[in-house]
Amino acid sequence: QKEVEQNSGPLSVPEGAIASLNCTYSDRGSQSFFWYRQYSGKSPELIMFIYSNGDKEDGRFTAQLNKASQYVSLLIRDSQPSDSATYLCAVSSTSGGSYIPTFGRGTSLIVHP
């Protein structure tokens, strides 16, 4: 069974700090990696995706992928109180012709002023 593991948190950081969110996955055939943000009572929204080893930056967000270690992370620079949410890691592969993103349980992030 394909598994995606995340520390449920909460991760608490002060405003302006860097928040680091981590995710590990079990399926070595995984090819696509996503980070979603979910505010309380709302549905997930995509904030980053990464397909290749290394770093990918988009504004204050940086996604990092290490396929050898089966590890993906999300860094949020200059964290703001509005970043307080649950961050879901999702992983998928196209093995067998299917494409089913598997989600972790999410990490709760709290950014305090």
Added chain:
Amino acid sequence: DTGVSQNPRHKITKRGQNVTFRCDPISEHNRLYWYRQTLGQGPEFLTYFQNEAQLEKSRLLSDRFSAERPKGSFSTLEIQRTEQGDSAMYLCASTVNTGELFFGEGSRLTVL
């Protein structure tokens, strides 16, 4: 609004009743997914469609659950003989083949 639309947003039902949820995906998206989410957990895969074909269904999905996507447009998820354990948020998402999911607002089910 051209996002994913789900109806109803909230449904309260008594145990044993049938419920149906509808999802209207983004029009050019050929893949449509149903997930279920409970408090403190990530979305759990239920089933997905490519156009009108249901390509995969979770082994966790009992026979009380059925989904359709006639003509590859909107989709419905029906739960028969609801149980209290079915209480959850039911999320629909759509995408083109790139795989980045766009979620609807969800349909929250409460089974009394």
